[in-house]
Amino acid sequence: MxxxxxxxxxxxxxxxxxxxxxxxxxxxxxxxxxxxxxxxxxxxxxxxxxxxxxxxxxxxxxxxxxxxxxxxxxxxxxxxxxxxAPQRPEDSETQLARIGHRLARLYQIMQENRRRVDEERQELQTLVSDISHQVKTPVSNLKMATDTLLEKPMTEAERIDFIRGIRSQTDKLGRLFDTVAQAMSGIVYAAEKKGIAVSVDCPEDLTVFHDSKWTSEALFNLLDNAVKYTPAGGKIAVSVVLWEMYVEIKVTDTGKGISESNQAAIFRRFYREEEVHEQQGVGIGLYLAREIVTRQGGYIKVVSEPGKGSEFSIMLPTK
Known part of the structure; x- marks a missing residue:
């Protein structure tokens, strides 16, 4: 029975x-x-x-x-x-009271987790807003300045001022090598500490219209993940290839790889695979990298297989 x-x-x-x-x-x-x-x-x-x-x-x-x-x-x-919050029972000796105490503790933990997630979401929204502003502003300024030069009569002094303004915005049309170098500087120490060999193949004279600050941030997020998930003694290679419509910045590693079923999920906010929870981070690096690149008219693609490493590519439009 x-x-x-x-x-x-x-x-x-x-x-x-x-x-x-x-x-x-x-x-x-x-x-x-x-x-x-x-x-x-x-x-x-x-x-x-x-x-x-x-x-x-x-x-x-x-x-x-x-x-x-x-x-x-x-x-x-x-x-x-x-x-x-649940009420705490006055009598702490009964079994029912013990359950009540544990419910009160569980409620406190849930509230703390909610508060933390709300703070992270607010910080993320602010960061994405900054990304959007940084990327869109130079293009808008260039368009307004050139339209004004073409359509509005002005003195020579005014024309010089506008040309200087255009020059300051075209600084965004910088060498991609400098952006790559800036991102690489953030992972050199961590890679050296793990004995990971890092190589770079980027033409020094290649220029593309991009936001150097945010593009280097996106590339750093890819490199940082590569260092985290590549075992000691592994290899990371960064290569830049100019295609007809895009410039490809590829990060290749010899890490643990990603299963095909998880390759779409890794770009979600706060997503982390179960087997990598011992690594530091909150799971927004790849999400931010994709947001930064997407807002510049590009995209990120990944090719990976468990046990055979990963290839992440940042595709930036050439025009």
């Missing part, structure tokens, strides 16, 4: 039935031995008292259990909604 599948009332009914049969058997056995009616009367009275006691206990316990279940469901609903 599986008692865990019985309701409280059925369990007490089975106990009462067993007690009644046991006491009836004992009473009858004593009567047969003594042949005295008093034994039957006494046994019957004791049996009646026992059954009444069990009935009262069943009702009281059932009522207490029903109240606890209702309170527990209400508390869990409040915890899910985040409305209020």
């Amino acid at each position: 599986k008692f865990q599948n019985l309701s409280v009332k059925r369990l007490f009914s089975r106990v009462a039935m067993g007690l009644a049969l046991s006491m009836s058997g004992i009473t009858i056995a004593l009567f047969l031995v003594t042949k005295q009616i008093a034994v039957l009367l006494t046994g019957g009275a004791l049996l009646l008292c026992a059954l009444v006691g069990i009935f009262v206990l069943t009702q009281a316990f059932g009522k207490r259990l029903s109240q606890f279940t209702a309170d527990l469901c209400q508390t869990l609903d409040h915890m899910i909604a985040g409305n209020e």
Whole structure:
């Protein structure tokens, strides 16, 4: 018989039935031995008292259990909604009170996690807003300046001022080699500490219109991941190739690789694979890298296989 599948009332009914049969058997056995009616009367009275006691206990316990279940469901609903903390029971010696204390602790942990996620989300929104502003502003300024030069009559001094403004914005049309070097500087120490060999193949005279600050941030995120997930003694290679419509910045490593089923998920905010939770980070590096590149009209692609390393490519438009 599986008692865990019985309701409280059925369990007490089975106990009462067993007690009644046991006491009836004992009473009858004593009567047969003594042949005295008093034994039957006494046994019957004791049996009646026992059954009444069990009935009262069943009702009281059932009522207490029903109240606890209702309170527990209400508390869990409040915890899910985040409305209020569960009340701590005054009596700390009962099992129900112990459950209440643990629920209160669980609620505190949930609230702390919610607060932390909200802060990270706010920081992320601010950062993405900054990325958008940094990338779009130079293009908008160049367009307004050139339209003004073409359409509005102006003095030579005004024309020089506009040309200087255009010059300051065209500084964004910088050498890609400098952007790559800036990103590489952030991982040199970590790679050297793990004995990882790093190589770079980038034409020094290659120029492309890009935001150097944010592009180097995106590239650093790819390099930082490569260093984290490449074992000691491994290799990381950075290469730049000019295609017809895009410039490709490829980061190749000899790390653990990524399964095909996870390759889309790795670009989600706060996503981290189960087997890499021992590594530092909150799971937004690849998400930010993709946002930075996408807002410049480009995209990121990945080619990887477990146990054979990964290739991440930043594709920046040439025009």
